[in-house]
Amino acid sequence: MSFKTIIGLEIHTELMTETKMFCGCTNEFGGDANTHCCPVCLGLPGALPRINETAIEYAVKSGLALNCKINTSSQTDRKHYFYVDLTKGYQTSQAERPICEEGFIELEEVGKKVRIERIHVEEDTGKLNHTETGETLVDYNRAGVPLIEIVTRPDMSTGEEARLFLDKLRARLKYLEVSDVRMEQGSLRCDVNINIVDEERGLKSNISEIKNLNSFRAVEKAIEFEENRHKELLEAGKNTIKETRRWDESVGETILMREKGDSQYRFITEGDIGVLNVDEKWIEDIKNHMPELPAEKKSRFIKDFSLPEYDAEVLTQNKELANFYEKTVELIDDYSMVSNWIMGDVLRRIKDEELEIEETPLTPNLLAELLNLIKANTISNNVGKKVLRTLFETGKSPKQIVEEEGLSQISNEDELIEMIEKIISENEQSIEDYRAGKDRALGFLVGQVMKISRGKANPQLVSEKMKEKLDSLK
Amino acid sequence: MISKEDIKKVADLSMINLSEQDIKCMEEKLVESIQRVEILGQANTDGVEPLLQVHEPIEEFRKDLVEVDYILDREEVLVNTKEQQYGYFKLLNIMD
Numbered sequence: 001m002s003f004k005t006i007i008g009l010e011i012h013t014e015l016m017t018e019t020k021m022f023c024g025c026t027n028e029f030g031g032d033a034n035t036h037c038c039p040v041c042l043g044l045p046g047a048l049p050r051i052n053e054t055a056i057e058y059a060v061k062s063g064l065a066l067n068c069k070i071n072t073s074s075q076t077d078r079k080h081y082f083y084v085d086l087t088k089g090y091q092t093s094q095a096e097r098p099i100c101e102e103g104f105i106e107l108e109e110v111g112k113k114v115r116i117e118r119i120h121v122e123e124d125t126g127k128l129n130h131t132e133t134g135e136t137l138v139d140y141n142r143a144g145v146p147l148i149e150i151v152t153r154p155d156m157s158t159g160e161e162a163r164l165f166l167d168k169l170r171a172r173l174k175y176l177e178v179s180d181v182r183m184e185q186g187s188l189r190c191d192v193n194i195n196i197v198d199e200e201r202g203l204k205s206n207i208s209e210i211k212n213l214n215s216f217r218a219v220e221k222a223i224e225f226e227e228n229r230h231k232e233l234l235e236a237g238k239n240t241i242k243e244t245r246r247w248d249e250s251v252g253e254t255i256l257m258r259e260k261g262d263s264q265y266r267f268i269t270e271g272d273i274g275v276l277n278v279d280e281k282w283i284e285d286i287k288n289h290m291p292e293l294p295a296e297k298k299s300r301f302i303k304d305f306s307l308p309e310y311d312a313e314v315l316t317q318n319k320e321l322a323n324f325y326e327k328t329v330e331l332i333d334d335y336s337m338v339s340n341w342i343m344g345d346v347l348r349r350i351k352d353e354e355l356e357i358e359e360t361p362l363t364p365n366l367l368a369e370l371l372n373l374i375k376a377n378t379i380s381n382n383v384g385k386k387v388l389r390t391l392f393e394t395g396k397s398p399k400q401i402v403e404e405e406g407l408s409q410i411s412n413e414d415e416l417i418e419m420i421e422k423i424i425s426e427n428e429q430s431i432e433d434y435r436a437g438k439d440r441a442l443g444f445l446v447g448q449v450m451k452i453s454r455g456k457a458n459p460q461l462v463s464e465k466m467k468e469k470l471d472s473l474k
Numbered sequence: 475m476i477s478k479e480d481i482k483k484v485a486d487l488s489m490i491n492l493s494e495q496d497i498k499c500m501e502e503k504l505v506e507s508i509q510r511v512e513i514l515g516q517a518n519t520d521g522v523e524p525l526l527q528v529h530e531p532i533e534e535f536r537k538d539l540v541e542v543d544y545i546l547d548r549e550e551v552l553v554n555t556k557e558q559q560y561g562y563f564k565l566l567n568i569m570d
C-alpha cells in the first residue's frame with residue numbers, strides 16, 4: 001500500500017506585551033501565584049474586557065511576516081468549555097472572522113510552500129499544578145495573557161517538513177520581537193493534526209490531534225509514531241477514531257486523551273467587545289516599521305560582508321547570533337575571520353551547552369579582543385581556541401587570560417634562537433636528514449621548538465630562523 | 475428541526491441537568507422560539523455588514539500600560555474560595 005501523510009499544525013505563541021489581552025494586569029512571566037490578577041482576568045461578574053492595542057499590533061506584524069492578508073475588521077467570539085483553567089466558562093478567541101488569513105511560509109529546502117489558513121488573537125489560560133497528594137493548585141497569573149494562534153493548511157507530509165516550518169516560523173517571530181518563542185517555557189506551543197491516505201484504494205484515516213509536544217524534536221518523533229500507528233490500523237482493515245492524543249516523552253508514544261465531538265465549543269459572538277478595526281493607515285505604518293526578517297538579513301550579509309550563502313544562512317538563522325556577528329565586525333575589520341570563528345568554535349560551544357549566545361559570557365567586544373590578539377601574533381590560532389574555552393568557563397577577558405596563563409607568543413629572537421640551538425644540538429639525525437633534502441625534517445625540528453616553548457613560540461618566526469640556522473651549518 | 479438528542483447534547487455541554495419532563499417542555503419552547511427567529515432569515519441581507527453590537531460597535535483599544543490600581547491583592551483574589559494553599563486555589567484532582 002502506498003500511503004501519503006497529511007500534517008497540519010496549530011501553533012500558540014504568547015505575545016511579549018506589557019499587559020494582558022483584556023486587562024491592565026502585568027504580563028510578566030512567573031511571579032507569586034495569583035498576584036497578577038484583576039476582576040477581568042478572574043472572570044468576576046460584571047467585569048468588562050478592554051483590548052490591548054499592542055497585542056493587536058503584534059498580531060498584525062506576525063501576519064505580515066507570514067505573508068497574510070490582514071482583515072481590517074475582525075471580531076471576537078466566546079469559545080465555551082468548562083475547565084478550571086479559565087474561570088469565565090469560555091475563552092475569548094476569534095472564530096468567524098480572524099485578524100489574519102491566507103498566508104504562507106516557503107520551505108526552499110524541500111521546494112514546498114506551506115499555506116497558513118489563519119492567525120487569530122485569544123487569551124491564555126491559568127496554570128494548573130497537580131500535586132503528588134492528588135490535589136490541584138491553580139494560579140491565574142497566566143490567565144488572559146495575549147496569544148496568537150497560527151493555523152496551517154495540511155500541507156506538510158513528513159516530520160522533517162514540520163520541523164523546517166517551525167524553525168522558520170520561530171526565527172521570524174523572534175526577529176519581530178513579538179514573542180520570546182521558548183518551547184520549554186511554554187511561550188510557543190505546537191499541536192499536530194495528522195492522518196494518512198491511500199489514494200489508490202480510497203482509504204483514509206481519521207485525524208488525530210497531538211498535544212503536549214515540548215520540543216521540535218518531540219514534534220518530529222510524535223509524527224513518526226502516529227504515521228505508523230495510522231498505517232498499522234489501516235493495514236489491519238481498521239481505522240483511527242477522531243481523537244486528541246498526548247505525547248509522552250518518557251515512553252516515546254502518543255496516548256489517547258479524549259475522543260473529539262463535533263461543535264463542542266458552542267461559539268457565540270463576544271458581545272462585550274466591538275469590532276476590531278485595523279485601518280489601512282495603521283497597517284501601512286506597521287509595515288514601514290517592520291524589522292529586517294531572516295531572508296532579507298541573509299541577502300544583506302552576502303552583499304555587505306561578502307559571505308558565502310551557507311555562512312550567511314547559518315549566521316542569520318538566529319537573530320541574536322546575527323546581531324552578534326554584526327557588532328563584532330564593527331570592531332574588527334575581517335568579515336571572514338569573524339564568521340569562521342562564530343560558525344566554528346563559538347557555535348559548537350553554545351550548541352553543546354544548549355545555550356543562546358546572549359546567555360554566555362562572550363560578547364562582541366571580547367571576541368574582537370581575542371581575534372585582534374591573534375591578528376597581532378600575540379597568540380597563535382590554536383592558543384586562541386584555548387583562550388576562548390577559558391573565557392566561556394570563567395568570563396575573563398582574553399587579555400587577562402593570556403597574561404595570567406603566560407600564553408603570549410614568544411617573538412623575541414634571542415629567546416627563540418637559544419631554543420633553536422638547543423634543539424639542533426639534540427637532534428643530529430634530523431640535521432643529516434635536512435641536509436639530505438628531506439623537508440619533513442624541518443617540520444620536525446620546528447615542532448620540537450614549539451614543544452619546549454609550550455606552544456608559545458611564534459611558529460612562523462621559528463620556522464624562518466630554524467631554516468637560516470640550518471642553512472648556515474651546511 | 476431541534477431533536478431531543480440536540481437538547482440533551484447542549485444541556486450536557488452546558489452542564490445543566492434536565493429531566494425527561496424538562497426536555498419535553500424545552501423541546502416545545504425551543505421549536506417555537508426558533509421558528510419565530512427564522513422569520514428573520516427571509517430578509518435580504520446581501521451586501522449588508524453583520525452587526526455585532528448596537529452600542530459602540532467599534533472597539534476602542536486600550537494602551538498597553540500596567541494598571542496597578544486594578545490588580546487585586548492576593549487575599550482579595552482568594553477571598554471567595556473554600557480552600558487555598560500557598561496562595562493557590564486548591565481543588566481535588568481533576569486530571570483527565
Ligand SMILES: [Zn+2]
Pocket residue numbers: 020023024025036037038039040041042144
Ligand atoms: Zn487582569
